[in-house]
Amino acid sequence: MDRGGTRVDGLALAAAVFLSGAVLLGVEIAASRVLAPTFGSSLYVWGALIGVVLTGLAIGYWLGGTLADRWPTPYLFVGAIALGAGLVIAIPLVDQWVLEQVVAWDPGPRLDPLVAAIALFGPMSVVLASVSPIAVKLAARDIDRLGRTAGRLFAISTAGSIAGTFATSFWLVPEYGTDQVLAVGALVLLVAASVVALLERLWVPGAALVAAAGVAVFAVGALAPDTTGNVLAGSAARNWSPLYRERDVRTPRKLDPAEVGLGGEGFTVREARDTRYHRLLVVEDGASRYLRFDSSFQSGMYLKRPFATRFSYSDYLQLGLAYNPSAKKILVIGLGGAAVQKRLWRDFRDVQVTTVELDPAVVDVAYRWFHLPHDARLPVVVDDGRRFLQRTDERFDVIMVDAFYSDGVPFHMTTLEFAQLMRDRLTPGGVVATNVIGALTGGSSEITRALWKTYAAVFRTVELHPVYEGPGDRYAGDIRNIILVGTERAAPTPARLAESWEETRAARAPTAPDLRAAATGRWERDVVTGDVPLLTDGYAPTDALLIG
Secondary structure (H helix, E strand, C coil): CCCCCCCCCHHHHHHHHHHHHHHHHHHHHHHHHHHHHHHCCCHHHHHHHHHHHHHHHHHHHHHHHHHHHHCCCHHHHHHHHHHHHHHHHHHHHHHHHHHHHHHHHCCCCCHHHHHHHHHHHHHHHHHHHCHHHHHHHHHCCCHHHHHHHHHHHHHHHHHHHHHHHHHHHHHHHHHCCHHHHHHHHHHHHHHHHHHHHHHCCCHHHHHHHHHHHHHHHHHHHHCCCCCCCCCCCCCCCCCCCCCCCCCCCCCCCCECHHHHCCCCCCCEEEEEEECCCCEEEEEECCCEEEEEECCEEEEEEECCCCCCCCCCHHHHCCHHHHHCCCCCEEEEECCCCCHHHHHHHHHCCCCEEEEEECCHHHHHHHHHHCCCCCCCCCCEEECCHHHHHHHCCCCEEEEEECCCCCCCCCHHHCCHHHHHHHHHCEEEEEEEEEEEEECCCCHHHHHHHHHHHHHHCCCCEEEEEECCCCCCCCCCCCCEEEEEEEECCCCCCHHHHHHHHHHHHHHHCCCCCCCHHHHHCCCCCCCCCCCCCCCECCECCHHHHHHC
């Protein structure tokens, strides 16, 4: 039985459906990068994005089917794709303003990312979801084959979504800036719409879409990330808002190690809980206690000597005080097992160490299991480090950054904008000391060199202090902890730096760690940066740089 509608070229229609599905899921992946500089990458953010896109799919399927029954013409199909392209390209134009309005309103840690996701990605999701049911109406030849036609086109759309997910996650985001990825998505949609329009002899809409595609090509180039040292407009200056304030405290219970994935590893599990960021575990062997996020060990403590250094890198962060010997006001971003904070508190009786920790569960664990003292000189703020720095008027002599997820570093704490923010919160002569995990040379050094390049665009002096674990541990291509130091001070020679630290120890902190080897082991060779990007809020492919 004839359906009575206008039929569209089958191959072009299927290709357009495939590309619409690809762009929809590609934008969802890229959306996490749009929201992260403002709301982070928490469970709330991903829940908001997934929920908004699924809601958009449901509404779009219904709306598309309704409109297709009423106006089953190629104009509707082409118009839906073109409108979707317009909504996609509008995202980088309005995202900063939308995020600013949501932050100013601040409806709460759960609603903040949800409201932003609805405003930025909801309309696009609805419109692109409507493409498939419109295509079904146009492709159906008779009622007996309607089910097969619908199944085939929705399968094609889903295949496109799969391709868009992989392409965006594995290639587009690591290689291009977020705004440029969105512009590419709009360009793909405009090309698809223009091809269908021209094949259907819709000459005026087709010509307009070809012209719009040309503008999109220009937009792709204009929104390309600048990796040379300049900051581009667009999404490079977004704000950062608090993720939550409530506690997440649970009563610990004795657990079987196999229950939490530690079977056969020789650990006793003291506590396990799921936080909004990771699976958190406190485990022990016979001599030490460790804090673990998912499969990654974050911090450690000797059971019988809770203030002694368990991992050398935590002492190396104190090099910030070697570069600024008079420092008394210190900010540490990231708490973990409080190894850095405890040692500073014990060794330097004249310093105040403020800690900013994102996850309240980590704060609870540090007090409960890792002997973090309750003391006025050790205030702990539950907030994001970047948001804290934006809101505070305080200035610090040293800022230490030791913030990691279970398997990576928050990209918004690696960028030029974040380095500039830290510089603005330092006292004159202040120092930033950042823990980096990477190599000094070779394929695993890209993240180190990109961070060096980014900090060098902000600070007069940038130095690298690799953490060597023994006399034979000197190969520059090995992955290790590296302390990156940035300051406006002129860099002392390594020998003078070691002398300065010894003078500081003698005058202020006799029990402070011996950092002479850390000072004299400073990397004195040139850092090659021509092949690594300047990291910005709009382009920071940290995941790709970490794997080399």
